Amino acid sequence: MKSSLPFPLSRLGLLAVAALAFAACTRQPDTIKLGHYGSLTGKEAAFGVATRKGVLLAIEEINLKGGVLGHPLEYLVEDVQSKAGESATAVKKLISRDKVVAVIGANASANSLEAAPICQNAKTPMMAISSTNPRVTEVGDYIFRICFIDPFQGAVLGKFAHDSLHAKRVALLTAVNSPYSVGLSDVLRQDFTARGGEIVAEQKYAEGDKDFRAQLTAIRTAKPDVIAATGFYSEAALICIQARALGLDVPIIGGDGWEAPQLIELGGKAVEGTYYSTYFSAENNAPEVRSFVERYRARWGGEVPEAVSALGYDAVYLIVQAMKKIGTTDGPKLRDAIAATKNFPGVTGQTTIDEKRNSTKAAVMLAVKNGRTGFFESVTP
Amino acid sequence: MAEFLQQLLNGLSLGAIYALIALGYTMVYGVLRFINFAHSDVFMVGSFIGYYAGKLVPENTIWGGLIVLVISMVGCAILGMTIERLAYRPLRGAATLNVLIAAIGVSLLLEYSGQVFFGAAPRTFPALFPSINFSVGGLVLSTNQLLVIVVTTLLMVALQFIVHRTKIGTAMRAVSLNPKAAQLVGINIDVVISFTFALGSALAAAGGILYALNYPSIDPLMGVMPGLKAFVAAVLGGIGNIPGAALGGLILGVVETFVNGSQWSTYKDAIAFAILIIIMLFRPAGLLGKFTIEKV
Numbered sequence: 001m002k003s004s005l006p007f008p009l010s011r012l013g014l015l016a017v018a019a020l021a022f023a024a025c026t027r028q029p030d031t032i033k034l035g036h037y038g039s040l041t042g043k044e045a046a047f048g049v050a051t052r053k054g055v056l057l058a059i060e061e062i063n064l065k066g067g068v069l070g071h072p073l074e075y076l077v078e079d080v081q082s083k084a085g086e087s088a089t090a091v092k093k094l095i096s097r098d099k100v101v102a103v104i105g106a107n108a109s110a111n112s113l114e115a116a117p118i119c120q121n122a123k124t125p126m127m128a129i130s131s132t133n134p135r136v137t138e139v140g141d142y143i144f145r146i147c148f149i150d151p152f153q154g155a156v157l158g159k160f161a162h163d164s165l166h167a168k169r170v171a172l173l174t175a176v177n178s179p180y181s182v183g184l185s186d187v188l189r190q191d192f193t194a195r196g197g198e199i200v201a202e203q204k205y206a207e208g209d210k211d212f213r214a215q216l217t218a219i220r221t222a223k224p225d226v227i228a229a230t231g232f233y234s235e236a237a238l239i240c241i242q243a244r245a246l247g248l249d250v251p252i253i254g255g256d257g258w259e260a261p262q263l264i265e266l267g268g269k270a271v272e273g274t275y276y277s278t279y280f281s282a283e284n285n286a287p288e289v290r291s292f293v294e295r296y297r298a299r300w301g302g303e304v305p306e307a308v309s310a311l312g313y314d315a316v317y318l319i320v321q322a323m324k325k326i327g328t329t330d331g332p333k334l335r336d337a338i339a340a341t342k343n344f345p346g347v348t349g350q351t352t353i354d355e356k357r358n359s360t361k362a363a364v365m366l367a368v369k370n371g372r373t374g375f376f377e378s379v380t381p
Numbered sequence: 382m383a384e385f386l387q388q389l390l391n392g393l394s395l396g397a398i399y400a401l402i403a404l405g406y407t408m409v410y411g412v413l414r415f416i417n418f419a420h421s422d423v424f425m426v427g428s429f430i431g432y433y434a435g436k437l438v439p440e441n442t443i444w445g446g447l448i449v450l451v452i453s454m455v456g457c458a459i460l461g462m463t464i465e466r467l468a469y470r471p472l473r474g475a476a477t478l479n480v481l482i483a484a485i486g487v488s489l490l491l492e493y494s495g496q497v498f499f500g501a502a503p504r505t506f507p508a509l510f511p512s513i514n515f516s517v518g519g520l521v522l523s524t525n526q527l528l529v530i531v532v533t534t535l536l537m538v539a540l541q542f543i544v545h546r547t548k549i550g551t552a553m554r555a556v557s558l559n560p561k562a563a564q565l566v567g568i569n570i571d572v573v574i575s576f577t578f579a580l581g582s583a584l585a586a587a588g589g590i591l592y593a594l595n596y597p598s599i600d601p602l603m604g605v606m607p608g609l610k611a612f613v614a615a616v617l618g619g620i621g622n623i624p625g626a627a628l629g630g631l632i633l634g635v636v637e638t639f640v641n642g643s644q645w646s647t648y649k650d651a652i653a654f655a656i657l658i659i660i661m662l663f664r665p666a667g668l669l670g671k672f673t674i675e676k677v
Binding site: 204206210218237245 | 383384387388391392395502503505514516521523595596597598606637638639640641642643646647
């Protein structure tokens, strides 16, 4: 590389770089810097790359409309390479060297947990994308998340069973050794009984179990209108097969732990007429989602946005809206403004930041029909 | 009442699978006085052979299913003989503990080689046999569950016949009684022991296929839990005793199902093993086992 350039040209290149750097330096006060860290390479790269595309789209749109408070946004991204230990370094660099006003990321809770204390100490607001571990926002009052946390889906499922499936009697099937499943069932039970419904059977299993006929036979005796299986897809598929075999033809519902192609591959015909909740569906017919999907596809060569792309997109707009409201990018004030967000109209639904700095927003219910999953409806508990 | 009968039926069909795996454990123990811990992993290999062979035959046909069953049983019989030749024969005559450790080693080798070759993610087992659900007076039973009960009964009878009525069976019992004396009267113990492993592994393969038909999600660690339960079933019934293994399997399956359908489902394994301990306290040789005093 070095020797392939003739001397004057490389000199010129150097000059150009220097000039650019100088220009960047002089332009510095004019831009508002947004930092983003995530895994753009390594085993979790799929999430990081999809998030980046959503974040970039939002920043480009905002800049086209004249930026924020008269300044364009500047996007700074750090790749944490799906490795432990990288997030802390990346965020330190973004905050102390690049002087970003807010940090977006990460996807994996492990990465967010590493970066959160640094953002907290620097009083720089951080907006986690898809880190659902409750501990992430417990690090401090500068740490937020744009996704809802796992148990929140319990309330979504409770409302869906009651209002959309018109269920009066729900049977719960919980994976006792999975905190995810237990949390979901707890919230579902509270929410559904608060709506006047009745939990007619509560059965348990352990992850890795393959035989659910005993639990399902007991559930069958209780005659539920809906069965909620709050664990993961591999057990959920077997539960559906065995429930159908036992003549239980009622709808079976679950959370985003069901979201995997194996659900239909394993469950086959038995998973027809099942529903599960998730963050986002590109098939949602709401006008704001349709328009976002079109813009995203136009920008990224026809790719369909993932849930994390939509979350990244919303994260930028939510932070920008807070900046516009207070007219400054000062850390503590920005934090207060983000914390006070109510009914922010995002593409992933109306977002409100609660007192624990988690997002509450609409979830999307997907239905399995004719061997594929499709958008069913959007549910705001 | 309908629930009780349905649970009993569920329990019997689960128990039949445990019984089928337990037959292999008990037979090898009966001849060699040694617990082949790799048995549950041969069971896993059996269902993976069925998975790959199942792609070559049309689904939902009886002949296709039977061909896959035979391929898998032959494949596992060869695997069983290979394991015996490479891992156990060099240790013959050494302390029982050495062979036991070797068996655990083979078990781990199969499990983790399985993760390398087949991948750790669960696979969907094809529907080999046509499956229909019967419903009689609110009781539901599928042909796959029925198949398990029928095949287990047939194999148990066949095994009893082979061990007690055939020449090779007589040789097996002779080796079991006293290997040295058996050799002296002209029995080739290498052949007999190889045959025992082939038979046991073929049983494991049949178990693997039937298990995967009922629970069509297979992975390289799928044998661990059913293997442990089947081992308990074999001990419960009296290890080395063929009808005992079947009885132990059925008891374990029924107990587990009833606990699972109750509020204490979290404790299902604890209760199953507690029953084992209690039975061992009162009948140390198992339900059908004969207690023999070891001469020192």
